[in-house]
Amino acid sequence: MHARRLISAALVVAFSAFLAAPSEANILTSATVNENCKDFTIVVNGKDLHKPSSVSYSISLAAQGQNPITVNGVIPVKPDKFGNFHALQKGFWRQFGVHLDNAYNLSGKATLKSSGSTVDIVFTPPTLSCAPHVSFCPLKSMNLSEPFTYAALGVGDNHSQNAQIQGQQGSQIFGIAGISGPHGQIQLQSWQQFNIQGLITGTAYVQPDTKIQLDSNSFIQGGVKVDTTDPPAAAAAAVAANAAYGQLAATMGPSDINDQGPNNGPHQVVTITGTNSTQNVLQLGQLQLQNIDLYIQAPASSTFIINVSKQAQIRNSNIFAQGIPSSHILINMVGNAQFQAQNEADPDPDPDEQIQASILAPLSNNIQVESTEIFGDLIFGQQFQVKENSLVLGCNPPPNPQLRVKMFTRGSRYIR
Helix, strand or coil, X not given: CHHHHHHHHHHHHHHHHHHHHHHHCCEXXXXXXXXXXXXXXXXXXXXXXXXXXEEEEEEEEECCCCCCEEEEEEEEECXXXXXCEEEEEEEEHHHHCCCCCCEEEEEEXXXXXXXXXXXXXXXXXXXXXXCCCCCCCHHHHCCCCCCCCCCEEECCCCCCCCCEEEECCCCEEECCEEECCCCCEEEEXXXXXXXXXXXXXXXXXECCCCEEEECCCCEECCCEEECCCHHHHXXXXXXXXHHHHHCCXXXXXXXXXXXXXXCCCCCEEEEXXXXXXXXXXXXXXXXXXXXXXXXXXXXXXCEEEEEEEEEEEEECCEEEEECCCHHHEEEEECCCCEEEEECCCCCCCCCCXXXXXXXXXXXXXXXEEECEEXXXXXXXXXXXXXXXXXXXXXXXXXXXXXXXXXXXXXXXXXXX
């Protein structure tokens, strides 16, 4: 009898030890991140895992004078027959509503869900330096429409020409948006393939009957406010500025730019040089670029106004500032001249091309921007279609915005 009790006690001890064993297993052994200013790849490794689980991670990017940016994600993991696991995941900062434009120190932790095993993330490089954001604020620089300046402003009119912002496939506007005139609309759509939100980081100032339509993964971070005073005043100022810039005398040629580079290989480089130390003005009928890198070169102290009276078509091309800050370059679509920037889409959700200038087109009825990053404001007339992962880095956007509040749920809603 005594022997049976000893055997039973031994079995209890052994069974208890068996139950306790998993707490010592399911080990996350390492987590590493390789990153740049657009994306990152995280790799996790572990051992003694007996069934599928997941690793959650948190990455902090700290820049001097700014609130830290926190990026959170989850990686599914599955053990092999020996209980070991290895998994990686590529992420894009834009998936988290972040545009990096500073110097950052990185830190973070990763945790295995099944056991709570946690390790510090090792980053390569340990610090990240990204180009600062500088933009031209055409309304602000002319002391128009204070205190508001707009990254995207729809002018419309008081009759049938309604202003519409149509953000598709994860396109994002960094800054304040505005709608002037009746029957306007703001529509944002996420890019589900890459889990990138449609986003306006600032406040949207709209009219009483403006329609707001967001899908379930899109946000207007600063909320929506009805303002019947400032957007119309800003729109009137934009129309006046458009006419005033359009009447400036050209300080240099040519009268048209129509350049096409090779379909394969590097873009052809074209440089336009302005020598005036105060203001350089081009008066163009057509601005046609295909497979071109156009460099706008001028003294740093000057401004560069590119007036286009007929049409601008930018296809698979860049417009770069050289010497002159991008904050001093303005493409002014005179009257109802049309503007299109279209680029070949690829599976990478980063914009393919850049336009380092602001675009003033308050009377144009259809502005199209596709897979392009605009370093400045975009003022349009009736319709602004921004799609395929485009970015508008508008006038003084909030630094490194964090998505905090879902302003609307799926479907449309009127602001009353």
